[in-house]
Amino acid sequence: MAEDVKAPVPPPPEGGKKTAAEARPAAPAKPAAPAKTEGPVPLPWTSPLVEKYRNQYGSGLEAITYLGQNYFIVDRSLIPDILRLLRDEEQFNYCVDVTAVHYPKREKQFDVLWNLYSYARNERVRVKVQIADGDSIPSSVSIWPTANWLEREVYDMFGIRFDGHPDLKRILLPDGWKGHPLRKDYGILQQDKEWVQINLGIESGQ
Amino acid sequence: MSAAAKDDTKENARDISADAPRTISSHLDLDTPEKPYLDSNELIINMGPQHPATHGVLRVILKLDGEKVLGTECVIGYLHRGVEKIAENRTYAMFNPYVDRMDYVAAVSNGLGYCEAVEKLLNVEAPPRADYIRVILTELNRMASHQLWLGTHALDIGAMTPLFYTFRDREEILKIFEKYCGARLTTHAFRIGGCLYETYAGFEKDVQKFLTFVAPKIDEYEELLTTNRIWLERTKNVGVISGEHCIALGVTGPVLRASGVKWDLRKAQPYAAYAKFDFEVPTGENGDTYDRYLVRMEEMRQSLRIIEQAVNSIPEGPIMAKVPKVIKPPVGEIYHSIEAPKGELGYFIVSDGSTQPYRVRVRPPSFVNLQALDVMVRGLLVADVIAVIGTIDIVLGEVDR
Numbered sequence: 001m002a003e004d005v006k007a008p009v010p011p012p013p014e015g016g017k018k019t020a021a022e023a024r025p026a027a028p029a030k031p032a033a034p035a036k037t038e039g040p041v042p043l044p045w046t047s048p049l050v051e052k053y054r055n056q057y058g059s060g061l062e063a064i065t066y067l068g069q070n071y072f073i074v075d076r077s078l079i080p081d082i083l084r085l086l087r088d089e090e091q092f093n094y095c096v097d098v099t100a101v102h103y104p105k106r107e108k109q110f111d112v113l114w115n116l117y118s119y120a121r122n123e124r125v126r127v128k129v130q131i132a133d134g135d136s137i138p139s140s141v142s143i144w145p146t147a148n149w150l151e152r153e154v155y156d157m158f159g160i161r162f163d164g165h166p167d168l169k170r171i172l173l174p175d176g177w178k179g180h181p182l183r184k185d186y187g188i189l190q191q192d193k194e195w196v197q198i199n200l201g202i203e204s205g206q
Numbered sequence: 207m208s209a210a211a212k213d214d215t216k217e218n219a220r221d222i223s224a225d226a227p228r229t230i231s232s233h234l235d236l237d238t239p240e241k242p243y244l245d246s247n248e249l250i251i252n253m254g255p256q257h258p259a260t261h262g263v264l265r266v267i268l269k270l271d272g273e274k275v276l277g278t279e280c281v282i283g284y285l286h287r288g289v290e291k292i293a294e295n296r297t298y299a300m301f302n303p304y305v306d307r308m309d310y311v312a313a314v315s316n317g318l319g320y321c322e323a324v325e326k327l328l329n330v331e332a333p334p335r336a337d338y339i340r341v342i343l344t345e346l347n348r349m350a351s352h353q354l355w356l357g358t359h360a361l362d363i364g365a366m367t368p369l370f371y372t373f374r375d376r377e378e379i380l381k382i383f384e385k386y387c388g389a390r391l392t393t394h395a396f397r398i399g400g401c402l403y404e405t406y407a408g409f410e411k412d413v414q415k416f417l418t419f420v421a422p423k424i425d426e427y428e429e430l431l432t433t434n435r436i437w438l439e440r441t442k443n444v445g446v447i448s449g450e451h452c453i454a455l456g457v458t459g460p461v462l463r464a465s466g467v468k469w470d471l472r473k474a475q476p477y478a479a480y481a482k483f484d485f486e487v488p489t490g491e492n493g494d495t496y497d498r499y500l501v502r503m504e505e506m507r508q509s510l511r512i513i514e515q516a517v518n519s520i521p522e523g524p525i526m527a528k529v530p531k532v533i534k535p536p537v538g539e540i541y542h543s544i545e546a547p548k549g550e551l552g553y554f555i556v557s558d559g560s561t562q563p564y565r566v567r568v569r570p571p572s573f574v575n576l577q578a579l580d581v582m583v584r585g586l587l588v589a590d591v592i593a594v595i596g597t598i599d600i601v602l603g604e605v606d607r
Contacts, residue, residue, distance in 0.1 A: 040329065042538065066538055067326060094453050096543070097569040101556055115541060115554065115569070119453065119467070122474055126541065146456030149577050157290075172283035172606060181291050182565075188288075188295045 042066040049090060053082065071113075071126035079129055080138040083114060087143055092116040092125060095144035098151055100158045104184045109133045110160055114140065136161040139168075157182035174199070248276060255284050259362045259592040262602030266579070266591065273587045278580045282573075285606035293566035298324050298533040299398060301566065306392035308568065309604040311354050313392045314347035314383075315546040321396045322477055323542035323553040325527070327535040328398070335523045336400035337479035342413060342516045343386070343395055344478070345509040349420070350379040351547035352502050352509075356427060359499075359596035363440045368430055375423045378416050385412065399529035405520075413517045417510055424506050431499070441495035445582040445594035448493055455581065456574045459549025461598060464501045465493030471545035478544075483515045495597040502599075534561055548572050548599050568607060572600040 045065035053061055053072075060075035061082070074082055086092040097115040108130040117124050131137055139162035140147040151162045152171040159180035162168055170177060176199075178192045196202060249272075254265040263284035269277040289308060293301045305320045306313035318340055325332060332340070357372035380390040387395045387403055395401065431437045447457070449465040462469060470487040472480040488504035490497025535557040543552030549571030558564040575598050582594050 040538075067329070067540055069541060095456055096550065097541075097552060097554065097567065099554060099567040099569075101565045113554070115552070119469060124541065144456065145454050146574060146577060149573065150456075170283075172286045174283070181288060186291075188291055 040067055045070045053085075057082070069124065069126070071128055073128045073130070076129050076131055076135070076137060080140065080143070083116075083127060083140050083143050086116060086125070086127070090118065091120040092118045092123075093144075094119060095140065095146050095150075096124070098140065098147050098154055100154045100160055100182075102158060102182065102184045106130075107132065110135075110158060112137055112154065112160060131160070136163050138163050139165040141165055156180065159183065253591070255281070259595065261358065261595065261600055262605075264576075264595070264600070264602055264605070266595075268588065268591065270588065275583050275586050275588065275591060278583055278591070280576060280579060282576070282602070283606050285602050287607065289607040290566055290568060293563050295562065297561045298535070298563060301563065302396075302398065303392070303394045305568075306394055307603060308570065308607055309351075309546065309548065309551070309572065309601045310391060311601055312347050312351040312547045314343045314395050315351075315544060315551060317394060317396045318344050318478065319542065319544040319546065319551050319553055321398050322544065323540055323555050324398045324533070324535065326542050327538065327540045327555055327557055328529065328533065329536075330399055330527045330529055332400040332478075332527055333524045334479065334521050336396075336525045336527075338516050338520045339401050339405060339525065340396060340478050341480065341483070342513055342520075343383070343393075345513045345516075346379045346382060346413075346416075348547045349506055349509045350376045352506050353379075355502065355547075355596075355599045356499075359593075359599075360431065360437075362592045362596045363437070365431065365434070365437065368427055371423065371427060371430070375420055378419060382409075382412050382416060385409075397526070398533060400524070400526035402526070404525055410517050410520065413513060417514055417517075421507075421510060424503065424510075428503060432503075438496065440590075440593055441499060441597075443492070444495045444586060444590050445597055446492060446494045447578060447582050451581060452493070452578070455578045457549070457578050459545070459547070459571055459575065459599075460498055460501045460505060461575055461578070462549070463488065464490035464498040466491055471543060471550060475543075477542075479516065480512075482519075483512045485511050495593055498597045532561055534559060543569065546571055548601070548604070549575055570604045570607060572598075572602075572604040573607075576600050576605055 042064045043066070045063040050063040054063070057074075057078055060078050062073040064071055064073065072082070094117040095114060096117050097113070099113050099115070101111040101113070103109055103111065110131050110133065112129045112131060114127040115124070116127065129137060137160060139151055141151065142164070148166065149171060151165055152168060154160050155162065155168055156170040156173055157180055169175065173181070174195065177195055179186055179190065181190075191204070193204065196204065249270045251268050251270060252265065253268055255263040265281040265284070267279045267281065268275055287307075289304055292304055296304070302317065302320060305316040308316050353372040353376040357369035360368040383393050383395070384390050385406055386409065387393050447461070447465055449462070449467045452462045452465045452467060466489055468487050468489045471477070473487055485508045488501050488508065490501050537557055537559045539554065539556040541552055541554045543550050550569065551571055552569030554565075554567040554569065555563050556565040579594060579598060582598075583591050586594070
């Protein structure tokens, strides 16, 4: 059983658990591996839309489908352009969410995700970018105004800076707080003790 | 606030020192008539976080010219509990009750979204009977959420009576919840894979009794407000937002529909058993506070329609799918969203194959909708800000998470 579960996962390249999810689509040649007991695996996503952008951007773009949901993994350098194209040409005019995931064991530690929806096509797509710790990423506020608060939250929780954001500051945590809680190295009980003591006048918030 | 106030005093101080012998204050300069008698300065005032009309702990900084609003800034996070961080440190099943605490007036919806997201990740489907129970409870909860919204929103605007009416009727819904799962507010009604509890004896009867009880009550609310002159003056053409603006700002739910965009996730991307039921998606035209009120009133009636169909055709069968005791979804990620009473409530879950989610991102409708406040209140009066906060229908537990 245990072997069965591990079967479709190629040897993790960096030992990180999550890298497997990213690496798997690189080996789509073995569709026989996922037996009946195993769930679906990420597969390359093919559609006219993907072809179009692949011709345009070549290797900077990877298209994957998993459980019926499609996403792109794109190079950081493509980021404002492809989002704008998706909005203008493909009618993905509703930015559902901007968020991030932290993979501390990876070289490029963060996934930044744009979750898009098109009212006209009734279709969702995610755009995923991998960036290293300390890297900034172009803001999408000029494309979708709704990204304003969402990017602020990503900055607040992960410390990822968005270039060109009109007002990048913390949103849920207080301005003077130290640390970004949704990073994996931030413990669940961890807090900015100094801030708590100065501003709340108590020893600890726990 | 302090910046503007400082500038002001500095200027005045300089004026006074320049004309030292004068005793009258500088801005009442009667010798130079071209100077206005009273300076009109932008005033920055603070509303909240402890303000009864902000529905919780929302702080809004208002920039005013007299009583006209020039701009706003929301300060949020007072209720931040780090729900997403907690999720990473709990198993999938353990995190389930936490989601109830986000939008605590629509806890059932939160639970439905979360359970369905994990089910998708696990590649299991809830059995039909569970889906029907889910729909009935979720629609009852939508009703309760809209009733609470109506009562408090009307109270903010100055109509006190609807609050008593809606709370009286909402109580009947909470009683059904209590009988079903023991809890009234944070119900934790669903489990990953279906429902834990079978309906109690007489559940269908209770629900049907509630339907016949509440249908005339909705007319009663409307009687109080829909043609009420004060209500009309306080809500018509207040907080207008266009459909394009809504889409650009990511606004969903009744606010979007009141601006003329006919979009409801229950229709667009049906989940649970919604595809089997017949209901309308009400829309407005003007995108003002009044239209949002009408849309929500109609939504309540449509909810009743859905509940009626569901309760009359509820199938027999199991209520729980085959789910392993230890929930360990395969490595992968999923985004699943539902139409919560306030808009699109989404869960983005990343699994690393272990028993705990690697990342849970909640896409909260209140948080995103609140961003539209600034657009909606510019040019209005201070009192209208209260009406607009009410009409967006935010729950701070969900905004701050």
